[in-house]
Structure formats: structure tokens, C-alpha cells
Amino acid sequence: MNNSINPLVSIVTLNYDHPEVTCALLASLRLITYREIEIIVIDNASPKEDPTIIHDRFPEIIFMQNDQNQGFAGGNNQGIRRARGKYILLLNNDTEVDAGFLEPLVAKLEANANLGAVSPKIKFFDRPDTIQFTGQSSINRYTMRNHGFGWGLKDTGQFESDASTAYVHGAATLVPIEVIRKVGLMPDIYFLYYEELDWCTRMKHAGYELEYVHNSTVYHKVSLSVGKNSILKTFHMNKSRLLYLRRNIHGTAFLIACLYLLFVSIPKNLMVFLMRNQMDHCKAYCRAIAWHTRNLHLKNLYMNPTL
Numbered sequence: 345m346n347n348s349i350n351p352l353v354s355i356v357t358l359n360y361d362h363p364e365v366t367c368a369l370l371a372s373l374r375l376i377t378y379r380e381i382e383i384i385v386i387d388n389a390s391p392k393e394d395p396t397i398i399h400d401r402f403p404e405i406i407f408m409q410n411d412q413n414q415g416f417a418g419g420n421n422q423g424i425r426r427a428r429g430k431y432i433l434l435l436n437n438d439t440e441v442d443a444g445f446l447e448p449l450v451a452k453l454e455a456n457a458n459l460g461a462v463s464p465k466i467k468f469f470d471r472p473d474t475i476q477f478t479g480q481s482s483i484n485r486y487t488m489r490n491h492g493f494g495w496g497l498k499d500t501g502q503f504e505s506d507a508s509t510a511y512v513h514g515a516a517t518l519v520p521i522e523v524i525r526k527v528g529l530m531p532d533i534y535f536l537y538y539e540e541l542d543w544c545t546r547m548k549h550a551g552y553e554l555e556y557v558h559n560s561t562v563y564h565k566v567s568l569s570v571g572k573n574s575i576l577k578t579f580h581m582n583k584s585r586l587l588y589l590r591r592n593i594h595g596t597a598f599l600i601a602c603l604y605l606l607f608v609s610i611p612k613n614l615m616v617f618l619m620r621n622q623m624d625h626c627k628a629y630c631r632a633i634a635w636h637t638r639n640l641h642l643k644n645l646y647m648n649p650t651l
Contacts, residue, residue, distance in 0.1 A: 356423030460552025464560035
């Protein structure tokens with residue numbers, strides 16, 4: 345790419361405690377070869393670790409500090425509203441990047457106005473030869489499950505071509521600002537999980553395509569903010585899965601999905617927690633379901649924030 349005509353990319357990342365992790369990401373961004381960037385860091389009301397070291401070490405960034413945790417969607421939306429770029433890169437703070445990762449993503453969007461968003465190849469940071477993301481299948485309308493292509497496989501070059509994907513990955517997503525103006529911001533009714541899947545669904549309904557870009561690589565440390573097997577994750581993952589169902593599945597498919605959840609999925613998951621003696625997770629799972637029984641008539645269920 346010719347640097348004189350490269351469009352500005354606004355990189356948005358959230359910090360929630362773990363400021364050293366965010367600093368490691370910013371250090372890797374200092375080394376990238378794409379220079380037309382601005383970096384926006386949103387601290388989502390970190391309760392324990394002082395986030396001001398981030399701006400002290402990286403004064404070139406735009407640093408915003410919340411007094412309340414706005415969640416993944418709410419925090420990213422703040423950054424998007426502050427951004428000036430033609431493209432918005434949502435990048436988890438628990439990632440680090442290859443020096444040349446951004447050029448292929450920008451080139452892909454520049455070449456195809458019908459693309460709503462793209463994601464790079466994502467590998468596990470602690471196992472850099474192992475794939476986390478090279479695309480995803482569509483969510484099954486009845487079971488609310490899907491699968492990732494290549495997840496957990498050694499990277500032997502088997503995913504070395506760009507490909508359509510049902511969803512991009514929330515850890516690293518490049519989106520044109522014009523797409524956001526048309527479809528709206530991330531749905532902040534979600535606090536954690538499923539917000540990017542819902543966002544992608546809206547993009548596809550608006551006629552956009554989504555792609556995995558093979559020659560861009562990001563390394564993901566995975567779930568540092570909430571923990572890999574945390575009670576918080578159990579609660580929000582299951583609450584958000586049901587939210588996605590309520591917002592996106594309708595008619596007969598919705599009824600079948602509810603029956604599947606009631607008679608198969610929920611009993612099975614509760615049994616697994618009980619057999620593992622994970623009572624805290626069992627309670628968190630029940631709280632996630634109870635949230636929906638208390639909020640059967642949410643007035644803002646289908647609302648999406650806009651720029």
C-alpha cells in the first residue's frame with residue numbers, strides 16, 4: 345500500500361484491570377508497518393489496578409476512563425463514537441499483533457465495498473502454532489450452537505486463502521465506519537458475549553458479506569479479563585445466548601429452540617455442573633435463566649444504538 349493514500353484506521357481497545365496486558369498490546373502496535381492509525385483506549389472502570397500507567401507509557405493514544413463498566417459493546421461504542429477513521433478496528437487488549445497485520449485487512453475492505461467486516465487469522469498467544477479462528481459456521485436456529493473453522497488445530501497452512509464466514513471474531517474485527525452508520529453500533533443490551541454475533545447478523549440482513557483474511561495474524565491470550573472458567577463467564581455467556589435467541593430467532597424456529605432449551609440443553613448443562621460439583625457455576629447458570637424470566641417484556645429488546 346502507498347502510505348500517502350492509506351485511509352485512517354481507528355484502533356479501539358478496552359481495558360478492565362490488567363493494564364500491563366494492555367501495554368503489551370500497545371507496544372506491539374508501535375511496531376506495525378501501517379502508520380495511518382489512531383489508538384483509542386477505553387478503561388471500563390477498572391476496580392483494582394490503576395489504568396493511568398497506560399497513558400503514561402503511551403502518551404500518543406487517546407485515553408478515556410469510565411466511572412462505570414459499560415460492558416464490551418458499550419465500551420467499544422464509546423470508542424467508535426470518538427473515532428475519526430474510515431475504518432474501525434476493534435481489538436481485544438489481550439492480543440498482540442504481527443507487524444504487517446493491518447495492511448491485508450484494509451486492502452480487503454478497500455477492494456470490496458460489499459464487505460461489512462473482516463477478521464484476521466487468530467492464534468493462541470501461548471501456542472502460536474495453534475489456530476483459534478479462521479471463520480465460523482452459522483448458529484443453528486434450534487440448538488443455538490455453531491463451530492469455528494480450524495479451532496484448536498495446528499496451523500500447517502491449511503487455511504491459506506480468504507474465505508466467507510458467518511461471523512467475524514470480536515477479538516479482532518475491522519469495520520468500515522459507513523457500515524456502522526447504516527446498521528448501527530454494537531448492541532449494548534449485551535454486556536459480554538454474543539454482541540458481535542448479533543452485530544454480524546444485522547450486517548448480513550443489510551446485505552453485507554463477512555470474510556476471514558488469511559494473511560493477517562493476531563495472537564490472543566484469551567479471557568484474561570473474566571477468566572477462562574469463571575462464574576462471570578458462565579452467567580454472561582448463557583444470558584447472552586438467550587438474548588441472541590430472543591432477538592434473532594422467530595416463529596416456529598423460536599418455539600422449537602425454546603423446547604430444545606427447556607427439555608434438552610438446560611437439564612443437560614445443570615447436570616454437568618452438578619456432576620462436577622460446580623455449584624457456583626450451577627447457580628450462575630440459573631441466574632442467567634432467571635434474568636430472562638424476570639425480563640420477558642423488555643421494552644428495549646430490539647433497540648440498537650446509532651452513531
